[in-house]
Amino acid sequence: MDLIPQVRLARSEGGSVELGDTARLEVGAGAESAARWIRGVLAPATGVDFLEAGTGGGGGAGNGDGVTVRLAVDAGLGPEAYRLGVEAGTVEIAGGDAAGVFWGVQTMRQLMAPAAFRRAPAPGAGPWTLPVCAVEDRPRFGWRGFMLDVARHFMPKDGVLRHLDLMAAHKLNVLHLHLTDDQGWRPEITRYPRLTEVGAWRERTKVGLRESPLWDERPHGGYYTQDDLREIVAYAAARHITVVPEIDIPGHSQAAIAAYPELGNTDVVDTAALPVLPEWGINPNVLAPTEAVLRFYENVLTELLDVFPGTFVHIGGDECPKEQWRASPTAQARIAELGVADEDGLQSALIRHFDRWLADRGRRLIGWDEILEGGLAEGAAVSSWQGYAGGIAAARAGHDVVMCPQSQVYLDWRQAEGPDEPVPIAHARTLEDVYRFEPVPAELTAAEAEHVIGTQANVWTEVLDSPRAVDYAVYPRLAALAEVAWSALPPPAERDWPDFEARMRTHYARLDALGVEYRPPGGPHPWQRRPGVPGRPLDGPPTIV
Template identity: 85%
Template sequence: MGAAGEDDRMDLIPQARLVRTEGGSVELGSRVRLEAGAGAEGAARWMRTVLAPALGVDFDADADGPAVRLAVDPDLGPEAYRLTVTPDGVRLTGGDAQGVFWGTQTVRQLLAPAAYRRAPSPGAAPWTLPVCDIADRPRFHWRGFMLDVARHFMPKDGVLRHLDLMAAHKLNVLHLHLTDDQGWRPEITRYPRLTEVGAWRHRTKVGLKESPLWDERPHGGYYTQDDLREIVAYAGSRHITVVPEIDIPGHSQAAIAAYPELGNSDVVDTAALPVLDHWGVNPNVLAPTEATLRFYEGVLTELLDIFPGTFVHIGGDECPKEQWRASPTAQARIAELGVRDEDGLQSALIRHFDRWLADRGRRLIGWDEILEGGLAPGAAVSSWQGYAGGVAAAKAGHDVVMCPQSQVYLDWRQAPGADEPVPIAHVRTLEDVYRFEPVPAELTAAEAEHVIGTQANVWTEVLDSPRAVDYAVYPRLAALAEVAWSPLPPPAERDWAGFEARMRTHYARLDALGVEYRPPGGPRPWQRRPGVLGRPSEGPPPIV
């Protein structure tokens, strides 16, 4: 801890904007007075239900001694907070309810890593907080994590656990990838076969296509609508928005397996298509018909009732056009709509759902392929193929979430060693993620305002268990959290040594949370996957 007035980060991750210490500490007793003003009730509830059991402390409105006082002052601004610890107790003021909540996450970090456990150890030393003054606010509004539950299903409790981990890192958007060729995960009551058929595959490729290995067990699962409402409510209590993704028009074979009329039946025998059991870009895409549009309007109607957030993700990526080129139905549709070609046809589909969502007070977001053929007027872009799509969208006045695969795809391998499990693509280390800059230098200040945030993506083709997801995601998501929250200098000037030093404390927090992260020295024996081929790439990844 620094001397009085020193700008000391106290191992906070993400790093706070301003930290001043005065020396000394305040000890929390077994009973602490907790006072919550209007707008701060949710943060107080979290402290009583999550933090109190970990500390073995009763937060009691009538307790004597140091008090924790929570309040809202809109003058601080959205999501900002001011935290002051004195010998008399704690004063935490947020610009809104979110700001108060993010401040409670900082309070937890100021305590020992054992504060991240679910119960205290017998005979543990008294809890103390350093005397300090912290002023903080986030750099980006969208601080996200994309979790693919379509390729390998993650039961509901696992999703709730990741929401807790996100909250601990001040991340506020869970992008939930719910459908793909290999599985359909949300219950849609008007189309029951989506989960009766589409949620299950007979077997699963182990590794990528180069691997000869198969898991012959059926794999699947789905979330009931009550499950999804619970996930949304749990996220909301942690000030996290859940953005659902329903893939249109590619990555749709699970839906076609359930309802063959959704596919290009004038080109292939869609009735014979199963839920896909292997990985890669798939030619079996949706038929661009009015019936398909009505079907997905029905899907989205039910999902809008569950997910209250502004954005709905419709995918739009990796849609091969071969079947449309061969399909008389698709070619007639191109003529009917008056578009130039198959790219224009995909653009017309995206524009349809852009209007449909806008009419219901929502906004469409899709992967950067939705730029092909012309971008829908209200659409936002998830820029994954590099920076180019995001730059083009921002220059055209569209909002962008920067998530280039070359920087923040967390399924990519973390080191060049042979021990890395199922090595995918180029090496992306913890330091690489820490040096990621979401705003491209070629944007003007006005254009840069359209970069509304950033997120890290984890695809689960080869991540077939919660332990494997933990290994891929952490600790790199902690670095992304700092990139998204903190006002860092340009990548080459970032204090990597300082971040690495702060991570030594943060690893202890992750240990307390039960996260099976990749250790700095490499995978533990049980984290390796000998004999399972990946697809490693040599050299530095291209930045496009």
Template identity: 75%
Template structure:
């Protein structure tokens, strides 16, 4: 049905039709009102989001501002997502985001039909999840005494302590709020690298025969820490305790265990680590890292869950049943898919939203490569090496990642995430033409005509198309821009 328009009449009529895909829907607007048919409850929900779009920007406000109902075009829309995993990573470890901020981002994700929130809960700079069996993880690990500002040399410091954590009930609330919006929350607990905050809380977790772990503190600057977990039975039992409580809070199938950026120097120097390598019949430190991952892959599988990790888990042998989040480019995802493993494509060269949006001195704390709105809209989750092959179906989805070393507030996160998340959401949901054939001018026109106004109604402090506003700049805080065009690095 097309042609004509009329005022919105009451609540939409809703029904379920199992013949439609679970997240698919049919939306019909006509003189007799609105009907939404979904393949499942999620499909109905996404149909409601499309209806919200049709109602205009005021529909995104928290309360009505006009008494008259909006006028809607008469039409029928049938739609379904391209990918089942349409994700956003929020790094709440480097800079803590209070619970209300996470709930707000779930609303923003729902408005963009994204359905996976990846919460990066632990890192060298902070531990953000309450673990009752090991309380010092938050008593000590959730707080750092100061924070590096940008990447200057010599460093610039914010001398205020920084921290925070979520109680388990906070996280249950987040999970329930997400579920009501058909969003799954995937927790990340980093193993065996990115673990200095945990070692600061419990020094026996570190390689104490190599370094004075009792003197370590939660890391205050950025970069990869050399302090990694010791490959001991105690470490395994400790993280089993941690994950037991995590599984009780997060009911989703996937648990992310990191597995990335684990320097091997301490293991090379550690007599205890070398003894473990010999005892397990491992060839080297890379296989020792794989030993960690395989252990928790088996442990999670026994409990009906599934491990996902960054593409370094390919090194030393990929754990059976594990899925891969391919961040260092497409190569890790291609290798994993060809080996029969599911893949979430999130290459830093394309969808790392902490990377700068323009080349200029006005960009706040400029980091990484320039990734414009156009660049994100041209991102293709299925690389040519897999397209048209039996392995393409192994790409179960895609994800945009927002790391927060330089994003210390809700406004800074908003600036980095939007409007690029809108482009990413369209890529993740829609069956778009190949990148070179995509009509970015049409996308930009739709942004200008409607979507920036929707973001305004939701109170999003996005980067304007003309560049940062004066209060969005961070003069005097040095960044770390990457030179040249983005290229794949560190192929496994």
């Protein structure tokens, strides 16, 4: 059946069922979102009319050659689980909840020809058939994520919506949207209009990494209105995807400081002279640890909580150099006032403040693993990116963890050695490497492992300056991460790579139908290369901790 992600149980009975020109759709309570998706996406792609039961035409006795597609919720299956059965005249999909029904429908689409992934049927497409089969499936993790960085290179709204469609096709359910950084501020905040009037735009952009001598002298930027973001959230919710916004605090904040210089450490830096940063790398210009800055970001988050209804809010917390705080009388006085030991303790106090602030509003803070420095806030969860060590420490301390170590699932890292990879970063991480990634460290006990709530792949866009470049970096490797996150796979060394590689041959045709400009197995097309733009090769094997 060439399903990706791999299902837990699939039994082929032999033979096939043809949908016909029309099919009858019977929709039980709780399955309405899956029915809307069928009518809004699958019907236009195939040209099959999915008619509501009782309206005539399609499926059942006296309704021609079509079939009846029955969608229902069966809570006994469990969250996001589903059962799919295809036999003569009927397709039955039952989910443990609305999401489970939706994932079952995604499997139904994969059981059809790859052309079902187009937006309209090509001439001669069809007839549309499904194999007679039975499938039972459920996800391994509740957090199956993809982090998209729209701060470094802005992605217009339609591009984000497209990635949500691609995520749904792979049964991924968390879009971590990296909205702010030194190089750009992307969400509209009505109380602070300069965040987008000034902070959303930079005058020029480094081409390649920091060592590169090349510049793009065109201004770059863009932002999402709050209505844009509400649309993204609603579009995601219709696909049972939660959007987790990231607003960086206290590092990676120069775009905000460029818009409102009083946010910076004005007693040691002329913050009024700081632009939105046009290059990449760890940046010393960080937020001042004052009560005024806390109030500013409380007001920012207040508006965003109204836009993003999900439980988690990501506050960054990574790569915050402390030099300005060490030199700042204001920061040193703040350390004394709070009674913390040092600058790490000061950052921890800031994180704890927002942890309590979010908890008071029914939300949860999540941050990169540097939030462990100086002590972790009580209710915080950790995105473990520097390796496994931060996630292990957090899980052992009883904190929830999303595993996303850079050495395994940073999709901006190069996909092969050799001169043709565009703007090569770090070490090669192939499709097979991602397929063999294991999110739960063997060092954890069974009880500690329960705190690994999921995994995600991250794509940073410093050198990914177009949708085509993002496609190349992300796919097909995100398909492998989707299988790692969803499927009950054996330990990495025992995984059946030849089987996954064989299933991918069919999946490449689906990606082609979806218009994804993925990296071909044999290497980049000529137009996917970036000759003359240097990357940053690293010597020796990666350090995995």
